[in-house]
Amino acid sequence: MSRPAAAVRTSGTGDHRVTAAERATRTDAADALCIGAYDAAGGPDSGVALVAVGGYGRGELAPYSDLDVVLVAEEGVEDTLGEERWTTLASQVWYPLWDSGAKLDHAVRTLPEMLTAAEGDVRVASGLLDVRHVAGDHSVALRLRTTTLTHWRRQARERLPELRELVRGRHRLVGELAHLSLPDVKEAEGGLRDATVLKSLTATWMVDVPAADLERCRQQLLDVRDLLHEAAGRASDRIAPEHWGPLAEGLGLPDEAAAQRYVRELGRRVTHLSRLAWRRTDDALRRTPAARPRRPDLQRVAPGVALSRGEVVLEAGAKPASDPVLLLRAAAEAAVRDVVLAPPTAARLVRECPPLPEPWPDEARQQLVRLLAAGPGLLPVWETLDETGALDRILPEWERIRLLPHASPIHRFTVDRHVVETCVEASALIRDVSRPDVLAVAALLHDIGKGELTEHSVAGVPIARAIATRMGFGPREVDLIGQLVRWHLLLADIATTRDPDDPGTIDTLLEHVDSLDALALLTALTEADAKAASPKAWSSWRAGLVLDLSRRARAALERGSVPPAFTVEEIPIPAGVADGEPSIVVEPVGDGSRVTVVALDRVGLLADVAAVFALRRVTVRAARMWSQGDFAVSVWDVGESGLDPGALRDQLDAITSRRLDPASRLAARHTPDGLDPAVVVRPEASDQATVIEVRAADRLGVVHLVSAALAALDMTVRSAHISTLGPQAVDVFYVQEVAAGALSETRAAEAARAVRRAISAS
Template identity: 45%
Template sequence: MPVLDLAALPQLSRAERLTALDDWLSGLLADALSATPRSARRRGAPPTGPVEAGIALVAVGSLGRREPPPHGDLDLVLVHDGRPEIAALADALWYPVWDAKLRLDHSVRTIAEAVAVAGDDVKAGLGLLDARHVAGDPEVTAALRAATLGSWRQHASRLLPQLRDLRRARGRQVGELGFLLEPDLKEAYGGLREGQVLRALAAAQLADEPPADAGEAYTFLLDARDALQRATGRASDVLVRQEQRGVAEALGLADDDALLRRVSLAGRRLAFVADETWRRVDAALVRRPRGRYRRVRREPLAEGLVRQGDEVVLARDARPAADPGLVLRGAAAAARADLLLSPYTLKVLAVHAPPLPEPWPPEVRWSFLRLLASGRSAVPVLEQLDQEGLLARMLPEWDRVRSMPQRHPWHRFTVDRHLVESAAAAAELTRDVDRPDLLLVGALLHDIGKGWPGDHTEVGVVLVRDIAARMGFSPPDVETLVEMVRHHLLLPDVATRRDLEDPLTVDRVVEAIGRDAALLQLLHALAQADGAATSASAWSPWKAHLVAALVARVAARLGSAPVPDPVLEPTEPQVTAPAPVIPGPTEPVTVGVEDVLDGQQITIGAADRPGLFSVCAGVLALNQLDVRAARVSVEHGHGTLVFAVRPRFGRPPVPEILADGVRAALEGTLPLADRLRQREHDYSQDRPAGRPPRISWFDAEATGATGLVEVRAADRAGLLYRLTAALADAGLDVGSATVETLGADAVDAFYVADPGGAPIAPQQRERAERALVAAARGDAPDPAALGAVEA
């Protein structure tokens, strides 16, 4: 029996691994033929020399494509001419493979059986297109390949739509390779499977062979998968976060971000070529009515451009080399008509289009704005320009953000696609602003600084000043775009982390943007577009409500709008349950629940006492309610706490349960700390990360004796409870709080004050900081470390 060195196999190159496997399998077939009893052989068909006629071992799948991964399956078909001893021969062949601990996907078929299966099963047909002779009678393999290819072409009109739907469904399930932080290199849309599909479409004679750059992208993904499987020692196609650095080093790349960017570029190229190819295939599969051929109607769209079928092509009198505005004019015409530029037109423009003059002529800038204003239909057109290098030719800064990964889990897209999606979302808001042109350009460029080292906002301000001037905007418009980039995070940050009822919060925004109502209008629309292009988690209805409330208050300060209602007041509240009154030891505890935008508003009333805020926050956390904002008011010894919450698992809060929990916690019969610690143990997603918490005081935003402290820490069960308990232990009262969760991190801001009304002393601030750090880490507060707190 031939010997295969399994330990050395994964370390070989693909070509060496292929040779070793082929030689080993050839030997196994020869041994199997020798071991099969001659009496079981069909009479009249003895072995003819070294090869027995009528039997062939054929590789399909990755082995058939000459791409065996280090720890992949062996996909083998034993093809025969109908002999009765084939079962014994197959057993003699497969058992040594199993004994070698290799995973085997095997079948035994005649040529007619294989072709019948391929004609009914699109996956089987796709695999047989990669059939490659390994051992045995080569004429059998050649006959199988010819029959399979003929059947594939014959049934293309039925099989290819199934294959298209299969890949699109898989892409929806797994995601697009170009935008995943932990991509499936094989099954994600744009992955290795796309390269195999492209070859299958070419085999059906309905598409050309994939272009060379698509082949290069495919080869890189193969190299990445090989490096991944060597690193993990198993058959894995998912490039998980912890393996990315090692894979990057194996491929000679600078770091894991460089790896993810190369994977994204490769995946987007394969996806783009696949999309273009499927459009051609779909058009070819449409059955034309019988009769004389009719010429496709050509409809003029713009100067030098016509619509031909479902594409935009160059007119006969177009002069690409002498018309600098033709690229953007064509892109705008295509997007406005919800079409795409034809691949040939793109190639011609990429080769012949001259550089744009600087500054851009008004008609060129107008075409660019028309393209962006097309909204969703502009996204695929911009992707066409990007894939052909035309977008970076117009905006050289674009190359630095192409396929740049964003590690934050909120982000669905790479930086460049996020910018395009932001512009598409901004197109829906152009009627809400006085300068829609500035909104569209600002949305497209607000994160352009992420391609350079340093703070992306500061870098973006410098870049946008140059880009806007190059586009031909007037100096005042350039400054407005610069201010949009400078402050594009201002409204969301302030709205979600500061008390909107505090006048200093509004002062901060006015100080930043001046008394420019038009800029406020643009920043509000930009915040909406940016959030919508990030993810639903990043721009929830509640966050949108907070930003709108902040904008209303700033507008009122500027004199362009009436003073709005308090933020925590619900819009058209619907009381879901009465506020129960549960008798306590001294005073009743009342709990009311109302439906508000994107969640519920919970109002808790009880006798004021130190730590009341913390107790209520702990009870809410114990009931799986995420707090997003809170406010406390005390009058005549009675505390009223209003919380904006959202159920973590979709179950609405029950007033009776909450009231009972608050009462039990106040009486000391509910061990909140122990229960929350157990909950954190039960839910692994709530476990904190290793980064230390950060405590910041904002004296400039404090009011009188009230201080503002912000805590950035790993999110965990009961974090708000622990933080407010720590502040109470440090002798500080919490007046209001805003809470925001950014992926695995939480940003909690508290307005605190000394109960006696005195300014917060430095020693008290130090005690509070130590207590907050301990609470954020999950450590129990140490009264000795905090110091004695006078009653």
């Protein structure tokens, strides 16, 4: 099928008339092709129809779309046309279409078969709402459409829960358009598929969706898909990095960043409309038709605020013009009750409520905290505030992070959505802290400095302090919020990259967190921030490290002293180790294993054990090693369960006896990444050992390479701590002389050079 060239766009304002005309032209061309094929095949004028479904049925063909067509016949067509004629008719229609180069998705059904298929599959039923006559008998297509629509409305209460589960499953599988690194404009939450589902919902007459707003977003997403097909040169719904430039040009936008924001904004708007519609659908399904009141039943829930049919609205006598706190009060009530904040209500409050005085009155601050601490009910209410412009009134700084992508791939969401998710996670932890209000606001503001050239935890402090002051917090609370914003990454960084038994580790933490209240707040914020980022950021291993460090720091604050360095608990030496047979014991721990290795002490033992894990592709999270007389004990936390101790022992024996060269095996497996490793000595991190920090692209074998390089210098690794989030690993090694403590400055520089050479050469 021929494709007209895409017209040049002159603006990104959402004017879709040119592209809509192109889609109409493509549809007309496809119709002419199908009509010609049907007529050439001698298709009858009565009893049979060629119909279009899906995007073709809606007249929304993209440049490389398939033609979804069905040959539909009245029941008994075989008797009317003859079985042989009916059997050959379909192929006579399809072959000319294939010969034209069109991609075809086709089927042959009788009318009863179509209706039966719709009864058995809610996706078929929803899709047939868009059926359109192309050729043949108009009455067949009309009857199919009207019958399907009648059944859809009659059976809505039974079919919509099934459709709801399908939608949820797709969202879980694909993700959300506004946040995906490779957005799928069709299948993702907030994409074209959701927009089509919303049309199916409104067809039930059970729920209403802002039709003009939905259609505008839908047409703009169709524009994006058309341009994407042109850029990719094929049928594609996923936007790869190289497509953003052509999209920006086609949409008339200044750069790729503007194109990303434009597409994500559309996705977020459709997501908001979809969530709102499904909440209203769920509410309608809970009510029986007989129980539905003829007029709204207003239940007063707060001054000026009422509840009606599962939505927060205004009381009849509410006076927004004289109540600056009414917007926050209504939002807090909706979030706490986990119900809809009616968008018209929010929009009216934005128009009519006077600005909040500065500093805010106590009630305004209290209502904001109620809103932020509401839990899962916060997200849909916050979306409504965002969509109606209310956040510009409450928090004008929100625009700094709105739809801002995270630089780290570990994050599931854009910065603004991550912040809201952090508030949701923090709401479950407010009983662990003495100032839940400070925790809630710090969760909201912890990433407010993102997007600046300087480190965001530094850039965010003056912004957060100014906001907290405007909200009416006192000087102590303002200082505490600023402290949490500045150091919200500190606890996790130290816990995952420093030796917990070294007193310098806790000293580093307590330099910046000097009170029990601040420590409890920082611990809760760290957990909420990590959980909101991704499950990987708060694995049981990482959680254990963070919470244990927090516990030890709390004990240090309470006692005024820190535990001794390198506390070890001597273990019984297993039989046979004295004869040169190493002992390996594997214990399940959380989402991984703890492997204890006991062997005759020697330089290089740690490197050999690390090589065993690297060769078996087992991720090492942390390792500790100490001496007990003539024996060495090492304890390894690894990210794999079900390890076979016998297999580990055999491989260690092969490496120790030099029957197996781990260096050559690991070098063969390594794919160069183009990133030079950074090796830095951290003299301030410990008085007991020399801390060497290695930053490199994530890969197996780093512990082995570093340990082997140090062993060659007659140095030993007392502990190693491996932290990997996204593509970069931060590995920290506590190094000592074999018969002494920390390295001299000269030896430390020598060690750093050796480590850098070992990693770079590999």
